[in-house]
Amino acid sequence: MRPAGGDGVSRRDFVRVMAAAGGGLLLGCGVDDPRRDRLSTAKTVPDVSPPAFAPNAYVRVGTDDVVTVILPQAEMGQGIYTALPMLVAEELEVGLDRVRVELARGDDKLYANPLFGFQMTGASTSTRAFHKPMRQAGATARAMLIAAAAQSWGVDPVSCRAEQGTVIHTGTGRRVTYGQVAERAAKLPLPDKVALKDPKDFKLVGTPAKRLDTPSKVNGTALYGIDVRIPGMKIATVAASPVQGGKVAGLDEAKAMSIKGVRQVVNLGDVVAVVADHMWAAKQGLAALAIRWDDGPNGQLSTAQVVKVLEDASQNPGVVARKDGEALLAAHRPVQTIEAVYHAPFLAHAAMEPLSCTVHVREDSCEVWAGSQVQGRARATAAEVTGLPLEKVVFHNYLLGGGFGRRLEHDYVTQAVRIAKHVAGPVKVVWTREQDVQHDFYRPSYVDRIAAGLDANGSLTSWNHRIVGPSILARWIPPAFKNGLDGDAVDGSAQLLYDIPSIHVEYVRQETPAVRIGWWRGVGVTHNAFVIETFIDHIATESRQDPVAFRRRLLGKAPRALAVLDLAATKAGWGTPLPASHGRGVALLYSGWDTYLAQVAEVEVTASREIRVRRIVCAVDCGSIINPDTVAAQIESGVVFGMGAALWGEITVANGRVEQSNFHDYRVMRMNETPPIEVHLVRNLEAPGGIGEPGTAATAPAVANAVFAATGRRIRQLPLEKALASGE
Amino acid sequence: MQLSINGKTHTVDVPGDMPLLWVLRDVLGLTGTKFGCGIAACGACTVHIDGKPTRSCGTPVSALAGKHVTTIEAIGETASGKKVQDAWIALDVPQCGYCQSGQVMSASALLARTAQPTDSDIDSAMSGNICRCGTYVRIRAAIKRAAAPVVVADNGAQP
Numbered sequence: 001m002r003p004a005g006g007d008g009v010s011r012r013d014f015v016r017v018m019a020a021a022g023g024g025l026l027l028g029c030g031v032d033d034p035r036r037d038r039l040s041t042a043k044t045v046p047d048v049s050p051p052a053f054a055p056n057a058y059v060r061v062g063t064d065d066v067v068t069v070i071l072p073q074a075e076m077g078q079g080i081y082t083a084l085p086m087l088v089a090e091e092l093e094v095g096l097d098r099v100r101v102e103l104a105r106g107d108d109k110l111y112a113n114p115l116f117g118f119q120m121t122g123a124s125t126s127t128r129a130f131h132k133p134m135r136q137a138g139a140t141a142r143a144m145l146i147a148a149a150a151q152s153w154g155v156d157p158v159s160c161r162a163e164q165g166t167v168i169h170t171g172t173g174r175r176v177t178y179g180q181v182a183e184r185a186a187k188l189p190l191p192d193k194v195a196l197k198d199p200k201d202f203k204l205v206g207t208p209a210k211r212l213d214t215p216s217k218v219n220g221t222a223l224y225g226i227d228v229r230i231p232g233m234k235i236a237t238v239a240a241s242p243v244q245g246g247k248v249a250g251l252d253e254a255k256a257m258s259i260k261g262v263r264q265v266v267n268l269g270d271v272v273a274v275v276a277d278h279m280w281a282a283k284q285g286l287a288a289l290a291i292r293w294d295d296g297p298n299g300q301l302s303t304a305q306v307v308k309v310l311e312d313a314s315q316n317p318g319v320v321a322r323k324d325g326e327a328l329l330a331a332h333r334p335v336q337t338i339e340a341v342y343h344a345p346f347l348a349h350a351a352m353e354p355l356s357c358t359v360h361v362r363e364d365s366c367e368v369w370a371g372s373q374v375q376g377r378a379r380a381t382a383a384e385v386t387g388l389p390l391e392k393v394v395f396h397n398y399l400l401g402g403g404f405g406r407r408l409e410h411d412y413v414t415q416a417v418r419i420a421k422h423v424a425g426p427v428k429v430v431w432t433r434e435q436d437v438q439h440d441f442y443r444p445s446y447v448d449r450i451a452a453g454l455d456a457n458g459s460l461t462s463w464n465h466r467i468v469g470p471s472i473l474a475r476w477i478p479p480a481f482k483n484g485l486d487g488d489a490v491d492g493s494a495q496l497l498y499d500i501p502s503i504h505v506e507y508v509r510q511e512t513p514a515v516r517i518g519w520w521r522g523v524g525v526t527h528n529a530f531v532i533e534t535f536i537d538h539i540a541t542e543s544r545q546d547p548v549a550f551r552r553r554l555l556g557k558a559p560r561a562l563a564v565l566d567l568a569a570t571k572a573g574w575g576t577p578l579p580a581s582h583g584r585g586v587a588l589l590y591s592g593w594d595t596y597l598a599q600v601a602e603v604e605v606t607a608s609r610e611i612r613v614r615r616i617v618c619a620v621d622c623g624s625i626i627n628p629d630t631v632a633a634q635i636e637s638g639v640v641f642g643m644g645a646a647l648w649g650e651i652t653v654a655n656g657r658v659e660q661s662n663f664h665d666y667r668v669m670r671m672n673e674t675p676p677i678e679v680h681l682v683r684n685l686e687a688p689g690g691i692g693e694p695g696t697a698a699t700a701p702a703v704a705n706a707v708f709a710a711t712g713r714r715i716r717q718l719p720l721e722k723a724l725a726s727g728e
Numbered sequence: 729m730q731l732s733i734n735g736k737t738h739t740v741d742v743p744g745d746m747p748l749l750w751v752l753r754d755v756l757g758l759t760g761t762k763f764g765c766g767i768a769a770c771g772a773c774t775v776h777i778d779g780k781p782t783r784s785c786g787t788p789v790s791a792l793a794g795k796h797v798t799t800i801e802a803i804g805e806t807a808s809g810k811k812v813q814d815a816w817i818a819l820d821v822p823q824c825g826y827c828q829s830g831q832v833m834s835a836s837a838l839l840a841r842t843a844q845p846t847d848s849d850i851d852s853a854m855s856g857n858i859c860r861c862g863t864y865v866r867i868r869a870a871i872k873r874a875a876a877p878v879v880v881a882d883n884g885a886q887p
Contacts, residue, residue, distance in 0.1 A: 077823030077861045210820060217825030218816045218832055220760020220800035227759035235754055260743065278754035279763070280746045352764055352772060352826040352860050401762070401826030402860050433765045629820060633866070637823055640862020663769040663858060672851035674864040 052182035055144055055190060057110050058137040059088055065165055065179035067094050072104045072111035073130065074121040074373050075213060076403035077637065078692045079630035082211045083127060084134050086626050090205045091138030091197060093162040094178070101212055106368075106395030108376030116477070119376035122408050122519060124593045124690025127626060131688055132196075139194040141185075148185035149176050199624070199685055206683075208629035213399070225371035225398040226356040230426040233358065234263060236419060237282040237430055239289075240271040240439050243656035244514040245296040248272060256285040265289065266422045273419045279430055298514035301656045303445075306512045307343065310447040314341070314468040318506030319484040321467075321494045328501035332461035334453025338539055342450070343717040344527040346651035347443035347520055348666055353401020354436045355412040358428040359420035365392045367426075368417065371400035373407040381410050385417040404641070405519030408476075409441050437666055438658040441518025442651050444469045446489075448531045453502075458543045460554065462502040465493050467528065470511045472518055484509060492525035492591035492697070493532060497561050498554035515653060521641055522696035525591040530646075530718065533587040533701030538714055547586050547705065548574055560621050561590055563682060564598040567619035571680055572600035581605050582614070585705025589698040595622040595689030596682075599639070601702035602675075605710045609724045611647055613703060616677045618695065623686035631691050632679040638695020639677050644669035646700035648719050731792055733758070734802035744790030749773045751789055752799060760800040760829050764858070771857030774830040775799050781837040781853075800829040808839040808874075815874035823861035831857050835871050844875050 051068070053061040060068040069088050075081035085099045104111045108118045115129040142162050149167035150157040153174060160169050168175045199205070216222040241247065253265045256274055261281030266273040274285035357370040359382070366386045372378040372395070379395035386393070400407055416429040431439075446469035453462035473488050474481035485507055487494075493505045520526070540550035548569045555562040565588055569575075574584065582604045589597040602615040618635050625631055648667040652659045660666040700718060707724065708714050715723045731738045733756065740755055752758040752775070761784055764772030768783035775784045776798040803809030812835045815821075822828045831854070838845055838853035845853070850871055859867070 075824075077825070079823070210817070211822075213825065214817050214820050214822055217822035217828050218813045219804055220758075220829050222825050223759070224762075224826060226763065227753075229757055229759070278742075278746075278750050280743070280750040280754075283766075350860060352762070352770070352824065352858065354763060400824060402824045404860070430763070433767070433770075633820065633823060633863075636865050637862040640864060641860065662767055663765050664767065668858055668860065669862060669864070670856075670858060671854040671864045671867065673855075674862070677865050 052179070053141070053145070053186040055141050055185070056137050058134060059092070059141045061141060061145070061178050061182045061185070063179045063182055065098060065177050066100055067092060067098050067178070068100045068102055070102045070104050072113070072119065073126045074371065074375070074397060074400050074403065074407070075103070076121065076373065076400035076407070078126070078634060079211060079627065080121070080126045081213045082209065083626045083630060084130055085212065086204055086209055087131065087134040088138035090202055091135045092142045094165040096204065096209055096212065098165055099212070103397045104375070105397060106372070106375035106379035108380070111375070119374060120408070121373045121403065122405060123523065124692040124694070127688050128594070128690060131624070135196050136194065139196050140191065143191050143194045144185045144188050145178050145181055147188055148181040152176070152181060152184060205626050206628070209627055211630070222399055224353050224401045225358070225369065226353055226401065226430060228358040228369040228398065228428060230358060230360065230369070233426040233428055234275045234277065234423060235279050235282055235428050235430060236266070236273045236275040236423075237279060237286055237432060238271055238273045238415065238419070238435060239286055239291055240415075240435065241293055242438060243293065243295040243298050244516065245298050246270070246293045246656075247296065248291055249294040250292040251289040253289065255290070256288040259285050259288055264423065266419050268418055271415060273429065275423055275427055283432065295656055298656045301514050302654055303652045306445055306515065306653065307447070309512055310445060310468050310510055313508050313510035314447045314449050314466060316508055318466055318468070318508035320504070320506050321485055321490040322496075322503055322505040325500070325502040329462060332455055332501045334461050335456050336454045337451055338454070338542060339449070339451040340535055340538065340716055342448040342531045344446040344530065345649070345718055346445050346515060347645050347649045348437050348440045348651050348660065349402070349404040349406035349520060350437060350663070350666055350668060351400075351402025351404055351406055354433055355406070355431040356428065357413050357416035358426060359416045360426035361386055361417065361420045364388070366417065367394050367396070368413060369396045369398065370413055370416075371398045371407060372410060372413065373400070373403050374410055378410045378413040381414045382417045385414060386421065404521040405523070406440065408519050411441075433663070434661045437661050440651075441516045443520030443526070444472065444517040445512060446527045448527070450531060450535050452535070452539055454539070454543065458545070460498070460500045460539065462504070463496065463498070463500045464504045465531070466506050466508060467493060468508040468510050470517055471509050474509070476519070486524075487592070488524040490528070491523065492528040492589070495591055496532065497558040497590050498536065498551070499557050500554065514656060521638070522693045525589070525593075525693070526642070526697040526700070529587065529589050529697045530700045530704065534704050534714070534716065537585070537701070537705045537708065541708065546575075551586070551588060558590070560596045561588060564588075564596045564619040564621050567680055567682065568598035568600050568617055571619065571678060572602070572615070572617040574600060578602070581710055583706045583709025583711070585702045585707070585709055587698045587701035587705060589694050591697070593690030593694060594687065595620065595691060595694050597635075597694045597698050599698040599702040601699070601706040603703060603706040603710055605707060605724070609721070611703070611707055611721055611724065613643060613675045615675050616699070616702070617680070618678065618698070619680045619682065620691070620694070621682035621684070622689040622691050623684060624688045625681065625683065626688070628681055631681060634691045635679045635695040636677045638693060639699050640669050640674055642696035642699030643703065645696075646703050646718060647721050650719050650722065729789060731789060731797065732795065733797045734799060740789070742789060745788045748775065748784040748787045748789055748792065748797065752784060758799055758801055762826055762829055764827065764830070770827070771830040771834060772827050774833040774857065776803070776833060776837060779837065779840060781834050800833060803833060803836050806836065806840070809836040811874040812836045812839060812870070815870040818873065819866050819870045821863050821866040821870050823863055827857060827859045831859065831867055835867070835874070838871065839874055845871060
């Protein structure tokens with residue numbers, strides 16, 4: 001539902017909202033189902049503000065002047081908990097200090113991401129998708145509060161204005177607070193159209209406002225899905241078959257039940273849960289079960305087999321993602337061809353909060369508490385598993401202790417509901433870190449083949465890129481997978497900005513066996529950016545040209561890309577001397593996120609072939625900015641996430657099992673390994689671009705190019721340190 | 729068994745080998761201390777035991793007789809904890825925030841024993857705390873801010 005305009009909330013719905021509000025729980029405006037508010041036994045949020053006026057699903061104004069923003073998107077660190085309320089507050093003319101935030105419950109109708117048509121936080125879309133709807137939500141509320149005040153004074157609304165949570169009659173200077181006219185506003189019809197502010201008049205948007213969630217995150221009061229506590233709740237932990245498709249062959253239930261605090265063993269065949277009074281008893285119970293697994297048909301799978309499947313498929317032609325300029329080849333005949341093959345490994349998310357989901361299945365209803373990036377899907381899976389109608393299921397979302405794409409899957413919710421069906425009363429299922437690492441939906445493994453033609457002058461004339469890998473999209477949004485083409489798998493490659501006479505990009509869909517794959521921060525672009533930007537660097541250095549100067553010459557038709565490249569190069573001191581064994585590398589990024597990013601990495605490679613990143617400089621043009629401090633934070637964050645993956649990240653498989661299990665063998669960045677990161681923002685009023693993921697995607701190629709500058713070694717297989725050590 | 733946590737004595741009926749982490753979270757309801765790895769490799773579960781930063785996931789409660797435990801819920805009542813929390817807020821350090829309880833506990837302990845930590849001190853004290861959101865650059869800056877002597881400006885306001 002759009003928050004404003006012709007399809008807004010009807011008067012009838014409105015009355016219902018008010019009634020629901022009187023009942024003490026109001027999340028959004030109960031448009032589609034009046035019964036669901038009675039379902040909940042636990043309030044998602046305390047009734048801190050007496051609700052009076054709720055013109056749409058996103059905004060509520062209380063008689064106490066508190067403005068509540070109902071956040072459709074999941075907060076997983078990216079700062080949307082502050083950015084979207086800033087948009088509402090801007091249009092509503094209130095300070096952020098008057099704003100409280102509630103997390104929307106699972107509801108695909110009420111809180112769909114407009115870019116996807118269902119509730120979903122991912123693909124760096126929250127700002128892009130909700131920029132206008134949130135402004136409209138705030139502007140609608142503002143217009144109605146002004147109209148209510150004008151009505152009470154018997155004056156023309158045009159003679160009134162809104163300012164800092166009050167309506168002022170300009171002629172007489174009379175003023176009322178929003179809270180004072182909220183109940184009157186609630187009785188007014190929704191306006192057909194509301195005027196949005198001119199961005200040049202923004203007072204809050206574009207400023208580095210403080211995050212609204214920070215205070216609770218430094219004193220232990222912030223609540224994540226794993227922190228849920230329901231009266232009478234038991235705690236369970238699980239072991240799923242270590243091999244995809246495997247089944248339990250045997251277990252020692254009596255031994256587990258003999259452990260103090262263990263209450264129940266739930267054996268679902270593919271997964272076993274031990275239900276207990278606390279996690280310690282559950283963990284001990286699980287160990288005592290000594291489960292024996294029948295591995296099934298995938299018990300021999302290895303990483304080498306996965307790579308071979310992809311390499312074999314890379315000999316086949318693919319589906320065309322982009323083909324232009326073929327006719328120009330005659331005039332730009334290549335006299336030299338440069339070719340390369342690239343490999344990208346599986347990667348785990350390893351968010352800090354292990355997966356967890358609390359469920360209470362009753363005879364006629366089901367309640368679920370968890371952190372999810374797809375709240376509506378989480379609700380739907382609970383309905384499917386229990387056989388209950390959707391409206392009998394309530395999904396309460398929480399802060400996410402990291403998402404990175406892992407919580408775009410709802411497998412842990414499905415699993416918890418399956419377990420909870422066998423448990424009397426509420427049960428919180430908590431995964432161990434080992435389960436989290438070994439039962440992830442991994443960033444796919446890819447193989448890329450790429451070839452470039454150069455003419456007699458050393459200019460690029462042709463570019464042929466073949467991408468080979470599985471399709472996440474085909475499983476995740478089947479209608480978006482069209483004619484064999486996965487837009488995510490080719491993202492960044494299909495939008496190549498370099499001005500090359502002939503560009504050919506194609507995709508070979510090749511599913512890889514028995515390893516679950518899914519969205520990973522940076523998505524398809526992450527592997528493509530590595531291929532494109534290390535290959536273009538290779539062409540530059542092979543033809544003895546400076547990597548920045550070489551790229552500059554290819555960006556004649558992409559002024560925003562050129563601007564960030566120049567900015568990053570200048571700020572990084574590109575071309576200035578470095579000590580021995582140090583090197584600088586550059587990478588440029590553009591993709592479907594519509595953000596331009598240039599990154600310069602400075603590295604030192606030690607005698608023992610360790611790569612130490614010494615400095616990162618980023619220049620970013622993401623168009624309109626809501627909160628520049630959040631943009632900088634997201635780029636810093638993306639860089640660190642991408643750096644650990646580039647240097648060490650790799651999930652490997654042996655005997656059908658993921659070999660890594662915890663932070664000791666799935667290495668991630670730590671404080672002592674993180675260099676200074678500078679972020680320079682280009683400010684303009686272009687359409688907003690995504691910022692959650694570009695930093696991740698640009699890092700591996702920048703670091704790899706820096707490693708080349710330091711060592712002369714051109715690495716085409718991630719992770720970098722392993723490749724450097726093995727000499728591949 | 730009696731445990732002294734945040735200045736209060738709690739009597740709990742749990743096995744002696746039960747890690748403090750699960751007593752805090754599942755028995756006492758102090759969920760600010762986080763579970764991250766269970767093998768003392770990530771620092772999310774850091775608490776102070778007699779002022780020393782300690783991984784609660786690897787600390788059996790039987791080892792706590794006569795000792796005082798401080799968790800994130802009470803660290804703001806200490807001088808260094810308050811400074812750290814204030815600096816974290818001033819620089820908007822947290823992102824997802826899940827690891828930040830542990831980060832704040834490690835940083836508070838560092839500042840309590842080293843008033844002016846060097847970069848190397850920060851690396852030693854903080855490298856056991858993983859942050860997957862990569863807030864390390866801001867954590868470093870916030871520790872330095874918290875460590876800075878309070879300067880009173882001419883107008884009496886703190887800058």
